[in-house]
Amino acid sequence: MLLRSLSGVVLAAVLAVPALAANYTLIAPAAPGGGWDQTARTMQTVMQDEGIAGNVQVTNVPGAGGTIGLAQFVNQSKGNPEALIVGGYVMLGAILTNASPVDLTMVTPIARLTGESEVIVVPASSEIQTMADLVTRLKADPGAVSWAGGSAGGTDHIAAGLIAKAVGVDPTKVNYIAYSGGGEALAAILGNQVTVGVSGYGEFESQIEAGTLRALAVSGDARIEGLDAPTLKEAGVDVSLENWRMVAAAPGITPEQEAAITADITKMAQSESWKKALADRGWIDRFQSGEEFRNQLAEDTTATATILKAIGLVK
Amino acid sequence: MSGGGASGRPDRGGLVIALLLAILAAVIFFSTRAMPVTAQYTRVGPTTFPYAVAAGLAALAVGTAVSALRGGFPEREPERLAPVLWIVGGLVAQILLLKPLGFSIATGFLFALTARGFGRGPLWVTIPIGVVFSLVVWVIFADVLQLSLPAGPLERLVP
Amino acid sequence: METFGLLFHGLGLALQPMNLLYALIGVTLGTAVGVLPGIGPALTVALLLPVTYQLDPTGSLIMFAGIYYGGMYGGSTTSILLNTPGESASIVTALEGNKMARKGRGGPALATAAIGSFVAGLIATLGLAFISPWMVKFALSLGPADYFALMVLAFVTVSAAFGDSALRGLTALFLGLALGLIGIDLQTGQARLSFGIPDLLDGVEVTTLAVALFAVGEALKIAATPPEGEERIEPVKGSVWMTKQDWARSWKPWLRGTAIGFPIGAMPAGGAEIGTFLSYSTEKALTKHPEEFGNGAIEGVAGPEAANNASAAGTLVPLLTLGLPTSATAAIMLAGFQQFGLQPGPLLFATNAPLVWSLIASLLVANFMLIVLNLPLVGLWVRLLAIPKPWLYAGILTFATLGCIGANPSPVELALLLAFGLLGYGLRRFSYPIAPVVVGLILGPLAEQQLRRALAISQGDPSVLVHSPAAIILYTIAAIALLLPLILRLRGKGAVLKAMQADED
Structure with missing residues (x-):
């Protein structure tokens, strides 16, 4: 009797985990080995190990500063709550210089991860x-x-x-x-x-x-620990810039789906194994999500467009 | 393709190569001319090298034409076209089938058509062999070595 | 000496179990692909690139170096027993080695090739270890203008100086240069020759081009060539051991081959073949048994095989110290370094000293492994030669496309693979060399960038290009390398150069 109810509990637990945890496909818009690919692979490992997701598949779609992967993501994953893409600051410039038909307003930004x-x-x-x-x-x-x-x-x-x-x-x-x-x-x-x-x-x-x-x-807003150098602002040059990496979800998902993905990513970013992975790779945790991240993204996009025009790289 | 060469007759293959080189030079030249140029601190901008390569190719086209007319190309044995077509067909089949049917089936076709090019058949035997071989390769590289290879109906059967 | 200390430290790292395992995998794969006709070390490294990015960089690079050395050993087995060189640097070995095998002296031929490769590999790797630090000091003083001069020299030697036709060599080079133009210009961010296709913005991948030219092109060429009678695998009869007389006739050619091969490999010129041909003609001139040449002279196997391996080690000198690849395999290895965010060049010795030295030390280890793999176990490798051609090439194309799909599963990339494969077939059909195309693709953009950097730093003053003595010397050598063969050809000595044609893979 006891045995049976015990096994029942175990069975329920086994069934419950896959039912709760989502599966994700994660596009790394770069060749194997690059920064975005490493970010995607680290996310894959952490989310699977922590039980945040059942199964995470990483697909590499390299080319043109990530814009080829972004275009494929926008075109093929509309409304898919299991599709994610890794991206970063470099994409902002690449979208403009390559005259990419898609941009980051066409996806659902979830969170900034590292910087x-x-x-x-x-x-x-x-x-x-x-x-x-x-x-x-x-x-x-x-x-x-x-x-x-x-x-x-x-x-x-x-x-x-x-x-x-x-x-x-x-x-x-x-x-x-x-x-x-x-x-x-x-x-x-x-x-x-x-x-x-x-x-x-x-x-x-x-x-x-x-x-x-x-x-x-x-160039960041804060000094780097152990480095005897001021920030640009402290040195009297009004510039603040960071090279960050982020994760975004598909366009056209519902606010509930967005919230669920954000919760999963937040859980991942707060896990011990994620922090350990960051330390191993020498990445700095710059987690930021929701409204705050969207504002930062918009700000960076405008600043990048302005400066690329000023340099003469974008007409 | 006829074996030209030492006889001193114009070598048709050589003339075709000369023509292709000239076309390539023209493509590079006109594509570069259409590029907007921004001011830089260097006189050598993004267009200088393309122009130089186009000029070099044009000169080589002339040289190749002269060499072909003089019979300067080494003699060639006659070659068979059919095996080449089989193998090219295999590569085309792989490109077309990769997305819809996944790595194993697409590559199975390439495998079988290549074997056919080397005279091994029939296809109804070699295609299944190729698909099974490719599936084993897929399992090793995609599952064990974590390479991202397109999956199709067959690959989804692998747990 | 400092080098000894660094080398010993490297040896300690190379002897770690994991690194030993990587070296063993490398030399085993390398020997296998060297033995198989049609696939060379360049192709194998290209194939493994997408698989290895998640391994640790040291281990992967050790494995690649093992493949490179292994390929050189394995090639000799095929040339001796099958008379079809497994990789083109072994062409000369086939001349005498196959004759020896037909006379029932296949064993000693394999032995002198393997031991010669071992001796040469050992000396040349030590040469690499001792010359590199010195080269690094020199290289640090080089500016963009000097690098540009160095690449001009490499262009000349790879394409025009050797081979039977400067016209075809230069055409192959310019095809590579044209392909190198495709994509976003690094200095201005402008797209060139990409015709609105986003996949082309990053340019043509070296691995795609190399796999297409070598694997697909070779398969097409072999399939198209009507079979000429039956190919016979010579069985290894009797003892594989060399007699006292064999030893006496082999050791000098080994050393001479090393002395010829290493400097030629180390020069920014490229190709292991040149060294093997030079070694062959040297042995032919010095032999006391001229009547045996052409009928299975052991010197004709010992010398070129030593030169072959010494030159392979030599090629690593410009690759590691200058970041300058001078052969197709070196070019792919450069891509391997870059995959891990490592830039070969003088700074690699400062920033990643443990990696560099364990790589060099592991070459010594690989050399020991290879002599074991290739002498007592030679019978195993011979069986690879018995794979029927249809299955062999079907398998080769499966793996070739696998490497391409694994790196980038885009139809455009596969279409490029097919197009370059047809190009490779055409080049072979009309006797164009292949290596200059690959070298042009890699060195073309590098040369352009260095030139433009030099001019940007000087704010447009062209005199900066001939400002340093190094640049002037390099241009002078390039001019000699371009003009001397021209003069030789005009005076009817073209045949010598034809024998030295570079067509490496």
Whole structure:
């Protein structure tokens, strides 16, 4: 009797878990191995391990700064409460520069997950000591200050453009030298080929610690722990910029469905295994959801459009 | 395709290559000319390299034509067309079937048609062999190695 | 010496059980694909790229390097026993090795090839370890203008300097350069030659092009070629061990082959073949048994096989220290590094020293594994040669498309695979070399970016291009490499160059 009721409880529990937990398909709009792919794979592992979702499938749809994946997502998942896509700040620029037919207003943004501040560096031997020195030079002859960073129109380029604009220099005059990534730019900065470097903190972290690079400022709203560099705002340049990653749901879902997805993602972001995964990968938790995130997204979208037009990348 | 070459007669295959190179050069040239150019700190903008490549291809087209007329191409053995068509057919079948029917069935067709190109048949035997082989491959790569490969009706049967 | 310390540290990492396992998987796969005619190490690494992104970078790169070395060993088995080179760097081995096998001396031929590969691999890997730090110091001082000069030199040597026709070599190179133009321009963000197709905005994937040209193109070519009689696999009769006389005749060619192969591989020129041909002609000139050449001379197997492996190790010098791939396999390995967010080049030695040194150390380990795999177990590999062609190529195309679909399951990508496959067939049909197309696709955009960076930094002053002594020297070598073959051909010495045609995969 006891055994039977016990087994009944177990059976009910077994049946209940799949009934409560949703299944998700998660589009990583990038090739296997990139930041968005890693974000998607981490979400997959955490949501399955924590029992937040029954089954999570990751699909890679790479290309054109994520806009190919976004287009496929918008066209094929309308109203599907099990479809999610990973995205990020880079997408905002890519949508504009690639003249993408779809944009982030056509999906249902759920939450910002992680973020990384940009850092402005010079080689240790450089005469430039502070952000103020850099601004002085930039004002004197913008062309003589060469900036090394990631691809044109990306976060690094936008940061350089925003800084120029904030200190009253014509952003089209910024002498920006694009590299395929911060790592490749590093060689040019260390070799004194360029004046200044700008990229995500992770790209320069070890060289800053080793003392071969000097950090002039960070682009986020808060200083980075353990790094002796002011924020741009503290240094008198009114710019605030972060390279963040987010997750969005399909267009055309009901408010109830949106709430359920948001609850699942929130649960995931608060779980111990998510926090551990972030620490392992060196990502910074920048969780933000709901109204707050939507406002931030709209703000970033406008700022990006303005600066890309000012740089001349978008007509 | 006739084996041209040492006889000194114009090599038709070579002339076709020359024509294709010239067309490629023209495509690059006109597509580049349509590009808007923004001012930069460098005289070498995004259009310089395409123009240079187009010019190089045009020059190579002329060189290839001259070489073909002089019989400068190495002699070629006659080749069979049918096997090529079988294999190309297999690749086309895979592209068309991949979305609707999933990896295993689509690749099974490629497998069988390729084997047919090398003279192994009949298709009603080789297609099932190919599908089963591809399904095993799918299980190894998609389930065990977590590669995202398109799933169809067959793959959904795999627990 | 500092290098010793770093190498020992690397050896400690390479000997960790997981890394040993990766190395073992790599050399086993590498030997298998080297043995199979039609697929080379480039293809295998390309195929494994999408699978390995979730493994740890060190392990994956160790595996790739194992495939590279293994492919070089395996190729010799096929050339000796089947007279169809498994990979093109083994063409010369087939000349003498197959004759030896027909005379019933297949065992010693396999042995001298394997031991020669081992000796060369060992010396050349140590060479790599000791030259790299020195190269890195030099490379750090290079600016964009110098890199541009270096790439101009690579273009010239890969396409025009060797091979029987500069016209066809250059055409292949320019096809690669044209493909390299496709996609978003890094400096301005503008789309070029993408014709409104969003899939083309990121450009042509190196792996797609390489898989198409090598696997699909090769399958089409083999299928289209009418069979010429029956291919005979020579059985390995008698002892695989070499006699005292075999040893006496082999050790000098091994060392000479290494001395020839390593520098040629290490130069930004490319191709393992050039070294093997040079080694063959050297042995032919120096031998005391000239009557045996063409009839199964053991020197003709020992030298080129050593050169082949030494040159494979040499290729890793420009790849690791300059980020400059000079062969198709190296190009795909570069993609492997980039997949993990690693940029090969001088800084890799500073920022990822443990990875680099465990990679180099694991090459030594792989070398030991390979001699075990290839001598006592050679009978196992020979069985791979017995797979009937229809199943073999059906399987090869299955895996080739699998790699492509796994990286990007888009119909456009598969259509490109088909189109480039047909291109690869056409190139083979008309005797165009394949490697320059791949090298053009990779180095073209790099060269363009370096040129434009150099000019942007100087704010448009072109004199920056010839500002440094390094650049001037590199341009001079490039000019010589371009003009010398021209002069040789005009004076009727073209045949020598034809023998040195580079067509690696």
